[in-house]
Every structure is written in structure tokens, then in C-alpha cells.
Amino acid sequence: MERLHSINGFNEAKQVIVGGVNSPVRAFSSVGGIPVFIQSAKGCKLVDVDGNSYIDFVQSWGPLIFGHCDDDIELAVLNSIKNGLSFGAPTLKETALAKQIIKMYDSLEKVRLVSSGTEAVMSALRLGRAYSKKDDILKFDGCYHGHSDSLLVNAGSGCVTFGNPSSLGVPEDLAKHTYVARYNDLDSVYECFKKGNIGCVIIEPIAGNMGLVPADLNFLEGLRKVCDEFGAVLIFDEVMSGFRAWSNGIEHYSKVRADLYTFGKVIGGGMPLAAFGGKDEIMKLLSPIGGVYQAGTLSGNPIATSAGLAALLKIEANPQIYPMLEKLALRLTEGLKQEAKKRDISIQTCVRGSMFGFFFNENEVKNFDDAKKSDTKLFARFHAAMLNKGVYFACSQFETGFICTKMNEKIIDEVIMYAGESFDEIRLEA
Ligand SMILES: *Cc1c(COP(=O)(O)O)cnc(C)c1O
Numbered sequence: 001m002e003r004l005h006s007i008n009g010f011n012e013a014k015q016v017i018v019g020g021v022n023s024p025v026r027a028f029s030s031v032g033g034i035p036v037f038i039q040s041a042k043g044c045k046l047v048d049v050d051g052n053s054y055i056d057f058v059q060s061w062g063p064l065i066f067g068h069c070d071d072d073i074e075l076a077v078l079n080s081i082k083n084g085l086s087f088g089a090p091t092l093k094e095t096a097l098a099k100q101i102i103k104m105y106d107s108l109e110k111v112r113l114v115s116s117g118t119e120a121v122m123s124a125l126r127l128g129r130a131y132s133k134k135d136d137i138l139k140f141d142g143c144y145h146g147h148s149d150s151l152l153v154n155a156g157s158g159c160v161t162f163g164n165p166s167s168l169g170v171p172e173d174l175a176k177h178t179y180v181a182r183y184n185d186l187d188s189v190y191e192c193f194k195k196g197n198i199g200c201v202i203i204e205p206i207a208g209n210m211g212l213v214p215a216d217l218n219f220l221e222g223l224r225k226v227c228d229e230f231g232a233v234l235i236f237d238e239v240m241s242g243f244r245a246w247s248n249g250i251e252h253y254s255k256v257r258a259d260l261y262t263f264g265k266v267i268g269g270g271m272p273l274a275a276f277g278g279k280d281e282i283m284k285l286l287s288p289i290g291g292v293y294q295a296g297t298l299s300g301n302p303i304a305t306s307a308g309l310a311a312l313l314k315i316e317a318n319p320q321i322y323p324m325l326e327k328l329a330l331r332l333t334e335g336l337k338q339e340a341k342k343r344d345i346s347i348q349t350c351v352r353g354s355m356f357g358f359f360f361n362e363n364e365v366k367n368f369d370d371a372k373k374s375d376t377k378l379f380a381r382f383h384a385a386m387l388n389k390g391v392y393f394a395c396s397q398f399e400t401g402f403i404c405t406k407m408n409e410k411i412i413d414e415v416i417m418y419a420g421e422s423f424d425e426i427r428l429e430a
Contacts, residue, residue: 134199212357
């Protein structure tokens with residue numbers, strides 16, 4: 001498959017955009033390839049600038065549960081555009097979207113709309129710190145919560161420490177307030193609580209940023225208990241899993257309720273929109289009612305709000321999509337497993353609704369340490385082979401795949417066949 005225009009496009013982009021991309025994961029650095037430059041997309045297919053077509057399992061990293069250019073979302077956006085792009089004043093649509101989000105999630109009383117997941121998480125964290133009146137927070141190794149300073153923190157050598165900045169420019173003085181525990185390991189959580197004065201615990205209850213690694217349900221119950229015991233605010237970061245794994249995200253799988261939630265991706269229907277929300281008692285600390293400052297010129301932007309509302313209304317009207325998407329995800333992962341097994345390749349797979357993951361790993365993956373034992377070189381070769389057959393998987397072993405409603409069994413079976421061929425090619429190379 002020729003990708004000359006992508007290669008040229010990447011070289012040209014690098015002259016004016018740092019690293020040629022506006023978000024680092026797009027650079028394909030962990031698979032050592034050249035990013036595919038996209039011309040257009042429709043349904044579950046991408047078309048690149050060389051005219052090649054790909055079955056898209058990235059779906060803009062999650063938002064496009066109805067695929068590209070969904071008729072209803074497109075129409076909502078087109079209608080909205082005619083009335084003005086932005087006002088910086090309230091619109092009735094924002095209320096409608098807020099009502100819809102609250103209706104679909106059991107544990108939300110109030111929300112606020114923002115423009116990115118990073119912003120939602122950063123604001124929820126500030127709120128959690130204000131409510132608990134404690135500065136220390138706890139996150140989990142392998143979870144991603146956007147790029148605000150407090151959360152660009154890694155576990156130090158060995159887990160269960162206060163963290164080290166994972167980016168230059170993050171002050172040590174700030175990072176020392178972020179404790180990092182091991183995912184699915186309650187003992188490591190208790191250890192952190194003993195060491196720090198923790199007021200906030202943030203977790204992806206269905207982690208999608210170390211590959212797909214769901215939290216054990218009894219682990220979530222344990223977390224709720226620790227937070228209650230120590231007076232800490234529990235935040236579920238569902239920027240990826242919210243309205244995606246299932247219409248009500250983690251609530252579909254677990255009875256545990258967090259105090260605050262963050263959303264993004266699907267709730268914008270492909271436009272820049274995110275939200276945070278939760279108990280009124282905490283949310284009312286937000287400005288203009290309370291003393292926690294948070295604001296945004298383009299927050300609740302009418303075009304983004306229209307796209308998000310159209311997506312959520314369509315989800316509500318079609319609850320049957322989740323079991324259907326899950327069936328397709330299971331068909332895909334079972335197929336991958338069988339093709340791998342035929343060739344003695346170790347693979348671990350996981351499905352949560354429309355989200356799926358696979359690791360080239362001999363053992364089950366329960367946390368980031370396990371995930372890191374995966375064969376990333378094998379993944380890179382598999383990724384490249386699949387790309388050449390027209391299958392667009394996320395360009396890292398530590399990402400999640402997404403099924404959209406425009407996919408069907410025939411497409412999935414085609415992908416499984418390509419996977420078998422790719423495994424053969426990889427083995428010949430090795
Ligand atoms: C994508 C993501 C974010 C960050 O959202 P952006 O819109 O990229 O800023 C935060 N948390 C989780 C769990 C995510 O998947």
C-alpha cells in the first residue's frame with residue numbers, strides 16, 4: 001500500500017507543527033511508523049490522502065460510537081451552524097444536554113460543560129480538593145486523566161509512592177501531592193492513605209489508557225469504602241468509558257457510585273465537548289455560587305452541544321446498540337484469539353461493551369505492570385501489517401479499540417482473516 005502523500009504530508013507538517021502532530025500519540029512513534037494523514041471518512045471507514053481506505057477501530061479515540069458522518073449528528077450540526085458559531089452567553093441547548101446527561105446517569109445531580117477531557121478532570125480535581133480541604137490526591141499507575149500538572153505524575157521506582165513528574169515542567173512541589181497506587185490493588189491504596197493526607201481519589205473505572213483493563217468490581221467497592229473511611233472524594237474518570245462501554249458507563253457494571261464524574265469523547269459526538277458533574281453538595285462549591293473558580297470562553301459551545309445532544313438522544317432511543325456492539329467486539333476478540341492460538345502467539349483479550357483490547361502477553365493483565373510485560377515489538381509489526389491490509393488499529397499496545405454501529409459481522413470477519421494473514425507474515429519476518 002502506497003502512502004507517499006502521507007509521508008510528504010508528515011515531512012511538511014514537521015516544518016511548522018512540533019513533531020508534525022497536534023497530539024503526540026498521533027505520531028505513531030511507539031510503532032515506529034509514519035502517521036496516516038486523513039482526507040475524509042464515512043461510517044466505519046477512513047480514507048487517507050493517497051486514496052487508501054481503512055476500517056477504523058480508533059473512531060477518533062472513542063467519540064464516534066455511530067461512526068463518521070452519522071446522518072443525525074451531521075444534521076444537528078448543520079442546523080446549528082446557521083444560527084451562529086458561538087455567543088459566550090447561555091443557550092437552551094446547554095440545559096437540554098445537561099438534562100440528558102443527568103437523565104442517563106444515576107449518580108449525577110449537577111453538571112458543568114467544558115471543552116476537553118483534560119479540562120473536565122482538572123476542574124473536578126480542584127473541586128474535590130476544595131470539598132475535602134486536603135491537597136493530596138491519589139491516582140493509579142497506567143490511568144490517564146489528561147495533561148494537567150497534578151496528573152502528569154508517574155509511580156516512582158516501585159509503586160505506592162508519591163509520584164515523580166512524568167513531564168518536564170511539572171514542579172516537584174506539585175507532584176509530591178500526587179500519590180500513585182497500583183490498579184486493582186487495594187493494599188497499595190491503603191498504604192498511600194497511611195502516608196498522605198489524601199482528599200481525592202481519581203480512577204478510570206474501566207481503564208482504557210493502558211490497553212483495556214477494567215477494575216475488579218470488589219476493588220471499586222473497596223475504593224468506595226476507603227474514601228468514606230478517610231473522607232476523600234471519589235472521582236470516576238469516564239471521559240472514555242462514559243456512554244461508550246455502555247450508555248451509563250461503569251454504572252452498568254457496578255453498583256458503586258462515585259462523588260464526581262468526568263466525561264468527554266462520546267458526549268461531544270465528535271466535537272470538542274466534555275463535562276464534569278456529581279453530587280450537588282460538591283458541585284455547588286463551583287463559581288459563581290461557590291469559591292472554586294472555573295470558566296471557559298467556548299464552554300457549552302452551541303455547535304458542540306448540538307452534536308453531543310444528537311448523539312446522546314440517539315443512544316437513548318437505541319439502547320439495543322450496546323449488546324450489538326458488544327457482540328461484534330466479542331466476535332473480533334475471539335477471532336483474534338483463535339488466529340493467534342493457531343500460530344502459538346500469546347494474546348489476552350478483553351471486552352467492555354463497544355470497547356475492546358488485546359495484549360500480546362502470556363498472562364492476564366490486571367494492572368500497568370502486567371501490561372508493560374506485553375510484546376510491544378510484536379504489536380508494532382502486527383499494527384504495520386494490518387495497516388497495509390486496510391485496518392486502522394490504535395498505534396500503541398496500550399490503547400483501546402472501539403466498535404461503531406456502522407460495523408457488522410462481515411466486516412469483523414474480514415478483519416479476523418487479515419489478522420491471520422498478518423500473523424503469518426510476522427512469523428516469516430521473525
Ligand atoms: C481522553 C481522556 C482524557 C483527556 O481528554 P482530552 O479531551 O483528550 O483532554 C482524560 N481521561 C480519560 C480517561 C481519557 O480517556
